Amino acid sequence: MKPFDVVVVGAGIVGCAVARECAQIGWRVAVVEGGVLGGGATAAGMGHVVAMDDSPAQLALTAFSRSLWGGEALPPSAEYESCGTIWVAADDEEMAEVESKLRLYEQAGIEARVLASEALAAAEPNLRAGLSGGLLVPGDSVIYPPAAAGFFLDEARRLGAEIFLARALSAAQGHVMLSGGLRLDAARIVLAVGTHCDLLPALPIQGRKGHLVITDRYPGFVRHQLVELGYLKSAHRVAEDSVAFNVQPRRTGQLLLGSSRQFGSDDPAIEARILERMIARATEYMPGLKHLSSLRVWTGFRAATPDKLPLIGPATGLSNDPTLWLAAGFEGLGITNSLGAARLLVDAMAGRRSAIDPTPYRPARLLEPARLAHA
Amino acid sequence: MPETLAITINGSASRVAHGTTVAAAMMIAGQPTRVSVAGEPRSALCGMGICFECRAVVDGIPHRRTCQIFCQPGMVVETNP
Amino acid sequence: MTRAQVLVVGAGPAGIAAATAAAENGCSVLLLDDNHSAGGQIWRAATVHERSSAAGKDTAKNLALDRLRQSGAQVLGGRAVFNADAVTGTVQALRESELGSVAETLPFEKLILATGARERFLPFPGWTLPGVFGAGGLQALVRGGFPVAGKRVVVAGTGPLLLAVAAHLAEDGARVASVVEQAPLARLLPFAASLWSSPAKLVQGAGYGTRLWNSPYRTGCWVTEAIPASDGRGLRAVRITDGRSSWDEPCDLLAYGYHLVPNTELAQLLGCTLRGSFVEVDATQRTSQPNVYCAGEPTGIAGLDAALVQGEIAGLACAGRPIGHLFERAARERGFGERLEKAFALRAELRSLPCEQTIVCRCEDVAFGRLRGRTGWTDTKLQTRCGMGPCQGRICGPAIEFLLGWKPVSVRQPIFPVPLQALCSHPESEALALNK
Numbered sequence: 045m046k047p048f049d050v051v052v053v054g055a056g057i058v059g060c061a062v063a064r065e066c067a068q069i070g071w072r073v074a075v076v077e078g079g080v081l082g083g084g085a086t087a088a089g090m091g092h093v094v095a096m097d098d099s100p101a102q103l104a105l106t107a108f109s110r111s112l113w114g115g116e117a118l119p120p121s122a123e124y125e126s127c128g129t130i131w132v133a134a135d136d137e138e139m140a141e142v143e144s145k146l147r148l149y150e151q152a153g154i155e156a157r158v159l160a161s162e163a164l165a166a167a168e169p170n171l172r173a174g175l176s177g178g179l180l181v182p183g184d185s186v187i188y189p190p191a192a193a194g195f196f197l198d199e200a201r202r203l204g205a206e207i208f209l210a211r212a213l214s215a216a217q218g219h220v221m222l223s224g225g226l227r228l229d230a231a232r233i234v235l236a237v238g239t240h241c242d243l244l245p246a247l248p249i250q251g252r253k254g255h256l257v258i259t260d261r262y263p264g265f266v267r268h269q270l271v272e273l274g275y276l277k278s279a280h281r282v283a284e285d286s287v288a289f290n291v292q293p294r295r296t297g298q299l300l301l302g303s304s305r306q307f308g309s310d311d312p313a314i315e316a317r318i319l320e321r322m323i324a325r326a327t328e329y330m331p332g333l334k335h336l337s338s339l340r341v342w343t344g345f346r347a348a349t350p351d352k353l354p355l356i357g358p359a360t361g362l363s364n365d366p367t368l369w370l371a372a373g374f375e376g377l378g379i380t381n382s383l384g385a386a387r388l389l390v391d392a393m394a395g396r397r398s399a400i401d402p403t404p405y406r407p408a409r410l411l412e413p414a415r416l417a418h419a
Numbered sequence: 420m421p422e423t424l425a426i427t428i429n430g431s432a433s434r435v436a437h438g439t440t441v442a443a444a445m446m447i448a449g450q451p452t453r454v455s456v457a458g459e460p461r462s463a464l465c466g467m468g469i470c471f472e473c474r475a476v477v478d479g480i481p482h483r484r485t486c487q488i489f490c491q492p493g494m495v496v497e498t499n500p
Numbered sequence: 501m502t503r504a505q506v507l508v509v510g511a512g513p514a515g516i517a518a519a520t521a522a523a524e525n526g527c528s529v530l531l532l533d534d535n536h537s538a539g540g541q542i543w544r545a546a547t548v549h550e551r552s553s554a555a556g557k558d559t560a561k562n563l564a565l566d567r568l569r570q571s572g573a574q575v576l577g578g579r580a581v582f583n584a585d586a587v588t589g590t591v592q593a594l595r596e597s598e599l600g601s602v603a604e605t606l607p608f609e610k611l612i613l614a615t616g617a618r619e620r621f622l623p624f625p626g627w628t629l630p631g632v633f634g635a636g637g638l639q640a641l642v643r644g645g646f647p648v649a650g651k652r653v654v655v656a657g658t659g660p661l662l663l664a665v666a667a668h669l670a671e672d673g674a675r676v677a678s679v680v681e682q683a684p685l686a687r688l689l690p691f692a693a694s695l696w697s698s699p700a701k702l703v704q705g706a707g708y709g710t711r712l713w714n715s716p717y718r719t720g721c722w723v724t725e726a727i728p729a730s731d732g733r734g735l736r737a738v739r740i741t742d743g744r745s746s747w748d749e750p751c752d753l754l755a756y757g758y759h760l761v762p763n764t765e766l767a768q769l770l771g772c773t774l775r776g777s778f779v780e781v782d783a784t785q786r787t788s789q790p791n792v793y794c795a796g797e798p799t800g801i802a803g804l805d806a807a808l809v810q811g812e813i814a815g816l817a818c819a820g821r822p823i824g825h826l827f828e829r830a831a832r833e834r835g836f837g838e839r840l841e842k843a844f845a846l847r848a849e850l851r852s853l854p855c856e857q858t859i860v861c862r863c864e865d866v867a868f869g870r871l872r873g874r875t876g877w878t879d880t881k882l883q884t885r886c887g888m889g890p891c892q893g894r895i896c897g898p899a900i901e902f903l904l905g906w907k908p909v910s911v912r913q914p915i916f917p918v919p920l921q922a923l924c925s926h927p928e929s930e931a932l933a934l935n936k
Contacts (some may be wrong), residue, residue: 080878087882190882209875260890260917261484296456301920314912320924323436327920329841334921335600337482339890341912341923439645446646449733451630454864458864460732462630462859464895466532466640466864467541470616471917482890482917486644487534 047229048074050393052236052244053212053218056086057189057379059236060196060369061386069394074228076220078303081197081286082190084238085378088256088344090292090300093186093380094129095154097145098276101353101404106377108400111382112331116383123295129184129269130159130167132175132289132329139176139274145273146179151225153305156181170265170332186269186292189379208389214245218367231234232393235359236371239310246362247355248410249373251345253306255319260337263297275303280352287322289329299336301326303347303376312343349373354405355382356385357392361408370407371391428495436488441485441496442466442473452485453499474499504530504574506818507591507801509581509610509766513804514796514811515614516568521815522612523571526926530606531573532593534580538565540616542804544643561856574608574858582922583913584611592925594918605923608817613767614811615780617797619661619757620898622846623860623868626726627756631734635665635757649673654738654751656680656723657761658844660803666715669755676715680740682733682758683844684720691843694836698735699736701805701836720744724853726754743849759844761898762798768911774806778910783830785884786822793818800838809833851903860903861890861896877906883912891915 048071052063055077068075080087093113097103104221118124133139142158149156157180159167164178192288201207215235220228235243239251272289290303304322307317319341327334349355353374369392371385388405391398403409423434426441428448435444442463445452451460454477463473468487476497477483485496506522508515511533515636520529531538537545543561568575583592584605591608619634626632633641635655644646651676655666658681666676681688695701724746725739739750764772767779771833772787774780779794781787787794796807803823807826809829816823854860858871866886874880876886886900887893892915897908 068818080882082882083878130844193885236796257923259919259920262481321918323924334924335480335919337890338887338914338920339892339917339919341914436645436898441642443644443646455628455862457859459860459865460630461628463633463641464621464637465634466637466644467618469891470634470637470721470862470895476904486641487568500593 045226045228046072047218047231049217049231049232050074050234051076051228052234052417053165053206053215053220054236054238054240055081055083055193055197056085056236056238057193057196057382057387058374059234060193060200061382062234062236062371063200063205063283064196064203065386065390066393067200067205069390073200073205074208074220074230075200075204075205076208076210076212076222078209078223081207082193085344085346087191089189089254089346089376089379090256090290090302091189091192091290092129092185093185094269094377095152095181095184096377096380097152098245098280098352102147102377104400105384106352106380107152107154109381112383112387113185113187114183114381118187118192119195121188123188123191123375124185125139125187125245125293125295126149126183126185127268127293128180128182129271131179131181132270132272133177133179134272134329135176138361141273142177142179149179149181152308152412155183156226158160159203167341168267168270168307170330171270172329172331175329184269187379188294192379205213210412211244211335212327216368224394229347231367232369234369234371234389238372239347244359244368246387247370247372248350249347249363251311252348252375253304253312253343253345254302254376255304255314255321255322255341255343257301257323257341258294259299259301260339261297262299262336265332265336266291266293266299266320266330266350268357269293270329273346285318287318288324288326290324291330291333298339299333301333310345312345314341314343346375346378348375350410354381354385355407355410356388356405357407359407361411426490426491426492426496428496429498430500435490439490440475441475441483441488441494443462444490445475445485445496445498451498476500501608502528502587503607504528505609505612506530506612506815507606508573508612508614508898509591510540510614510748510796511535511538511544511575511577511615512614512616512796512806513538513564513805514616515612516564517586517808517811518612518614518793518815518818519573519575520564520568520571520793521821522819523573523811525819527817527819529573530608531568531575532579532581532591532606533575533577536577538568538575538577538597557928559872559910559923567695571699580916581766582918584766584770586611586792592922601919601922601923603918605925608791610793611770611786612814612818613787613794613798613820614796614807616900617760618764618894619802620761620902621756621895622758622761622850622853622899622902623798623858624724625727625855625858626728628859628862629726629728629735630732631729631752632726632756635662635755637664637757638753638755639668640781642669646647647673648753651675652750653676653753653755654680654723654740654749656738656740656754656756656847657758658682658690659757660840660844661757661760663717666754670715674753676696676751678716678718680721680723681717681719682850684847687843687845688719692840717721720853722847722850722853722915723754724758742821758846760801762801764798765911767794767798769913769915783827784817786811786817800834800837801840802833803840806830806837807870808831829866846902854903860899861886861889863891863895871900871904877909880906892916
């Protein structure tokens with residue numbers, strides 16, 4: 045088999061976006077997926093495209109990615125809705141956080157507007173009375189990620205990319221061995237593997253389990269993606285299990301309800317205790333939720349890095365292998381950042397200038413011998 | 420000898436025998452229980468609470484499986500949108 | 501709630517037999533069913549005055565219900581079990597009350613699953629039209645008050661259920677235009693001959709025969725299309741083929757079903773091993789989970805008598821009573837089940853029934869053509885939403901398994917839709933509280 049310019053391991057939304065980006069510059073692309081195309085965390089999570097301000101680098105990447113999403117001509121199956129996000133403040137203390145959040149967004153050129161208590165109630169009548177208000181970010185949107193991933197992959201396929209439905213048993217020095225015996229040769233190997241790190245044990249990625257519930261159709265019950273301000277505190281916890289109010293309206297009229305975060309678990313079984321806490325938290329903000337019919341409950345695993353920023357770029361520092369590149373560790377922002385990461389990664393591989401500073405996401409930043417377990 | 424009771428289906432009054440399920444009442448009235456995703460009128464298929472085609476709005480609450488619900492006097496029933 | 505020694509899920513014939521046997525032998529027994537009265541599907545209680553006196557004449561059913569009432573078993577209707585845990589020994593059931601839906605956690609020492617079976621529906625052009633019902637489905641709707649008197653009905657599909665349904669519909673005043681059975685006569689005759697060894701079943705068959713003497717029973721035929729009436733309220737006709745020629749049979753309603761598939765969701769949730777599509781049990785009806793038993797259709801589609809003897813075995817086994825005297829009967833009924841499966845196996849032509857536009861997933865309106873090129877269930881669910889609706893794949897799953905060979909994926913709680921607040925009653929905490 046002729047060598048490829050790049051082999052992308054993993055056909056979640058990040059791998060699919062990378063494959064498309066590579067195919068668009070005329071490279072010979074192979075995509076390897078041992079499970080379901082558009083599966084993994086891509087299938088499990090909420091498709092929330094959101095500007096996230098937990099650090100300047102995260103804000104820059106999500107803002108950049110969000111603008112790329114805005115330029116996509118997605119098919120109807122991707123269910124793209126620019127419904128916006130409302131960050132909900134329960135009390136005055138959280139309203140103060142809303143004000144500082146607004147300033148950060150304004151500086152980054154992201155449109156946002158403070159909603160006082162009455163305006164919040166008007167925007168979302170099913171939220172309970174007595175909330176202090178919120179921050180509306182109209183440029184955020186929601187999508188159905190497996191369809192978006194499928195769309196990117198179809199485009200890559202149309203431009204000549206080849207898909208191998210097989211597990212990658214090893215990926216190093218320009219060779220990817222597949223289950224079934226086939227070997228792919230490439231100048232570059234991109235690992236876009238979610239929480240499956242066996243190909244590069246040095247990857248400092250930990251799975252963070254989340255639970256989700258989807259309801260039957262209740263059109264208009266929720267109009268924006270609603271996230272409590274405490275979400276960021278929950279996302280930053282490193283030790284305890286935590287839950288936060290996070291509900292998304294789907295185009296079908298169904299509601300997707302999250303969110304929970306757990307460490308140190310790789311068991312996909314549903315945990316009644318966490319589920320109960322998550323639903324209880326949600327019904328504190330939106331009492332009417334408790335009567336809605338829930339169709340399905342499931343779990344997924346986010347890929348988390350030590351500093352909460354993804355790994356985008358050459359694997360230097362984690363590996364001596366010059367052919368290895370990473371698009372990994374997106375935690376809860378894989379959907380949003382898939383497009384920005386694909387662009388930045390291919391910029392680095394092709395020697396193009398990037399639209400934003402790529403250094404905060406370079407894997408080498410984590411090169412601290414005391415913290416790493418080398419392969 | 421069966422007694423009848425009055426319910427409302429999509430705004431029109433209906434009289435049915437006691438012990439009639441809401442699904443049967445809607446079928447007698449010629450009204451679909453629900454409208455499918457693509458807009459087709461649907462009624463009960465399995466009759467045993469499994470297929471969910473018999474879903475209708477009963478007393479304001481949507482997605483109620485009407486093949487499992489008995490008509491009560493004054494019930495307000497509408498086709499599930 | 502106190503811990504039942506034996507908790508039985510499903511009050512059809514198997515559940516009734518199991519609960520009766522365990523209670524008569526001194527166990528504290530709780531029998532749950534999501535319907536308001538016991539009986540399941542085959543012994544479904546008519547809630548509207550039944551035209552025929554057949555129900556009154558069903559002595560087997562009445563005897564069983566009387567015995568259940570006297571056994572001391574506690575029967576709770578309106579309880580839909582949506583979750584179960586073999587480790588904590590609890591089930592969670594949803595109950596409708598004036599306050600809305602309430603979730604209850606019910607602990608058990610031993611659990612007997614008698615969750616029965618449901619009809620298999622194979623999609624064909626027009627199957628979503630008004631006027632098309634399941635065979636058992638139409639019978640259930642008639643029992644719930646839908647009048648069929650004077651209506652022309654075609655009963656089609658496969659299985660002995662078709663005859664039972666046709667006979668009951670005829671009693672209810674319907675004009676049964678014909679019974680259309682896909683199995684060829686060559687396969688049915690040996691099956692009918694084997695009934696000689698089961699006098700009770702013969703009597704049943706003769707009973708149907710006298711009620712249907714006016715309605716042709718066509719074998720080796722199947723319905724390929726349902727044609728709507730001009731007023732959109734029912735059918736004008738169905739198209740029937742014998743594989744060589746086709747003809748239209750005028751009718752108002754179609755009652756159809758392609759035999760039965762077992763309700764194994766609860767068993768799978770509990771971690772019970774399956775053999776093929778059925779729950780694997782030993783001679784005592786015990787599953788791979790030590791405190792969980794299973795009786796009736798979920799262990800193999802074998803009809804009423806199999807359900808009764810298996811239920812009795814499970815109940816006696818849970819009560820620690822001898823069961824050996826029932827093995828011969830159980831083996832005989834298992835044999836009947838195997839002959840049933842052989843006789844009514846689905847012919848390959850049925851795979852060509854749906855066309856590209858035929859809806860396969862009714863919940864999400866996914867057409868058959870959209871499944872082309874998909875690699876399996878998970879891929880299909882993700883990319884087309886097929887199987888992601890409220891029926892949780894119970895209707896489209898068996899159809900797609902037959903059409904494309906895909907086995908369904910693992911089961912999670914809740915095994916049917918429940919209000920969000922029902923997911924909040926935590927079995928572990930409640931079970932612990934009970935033990936204090």
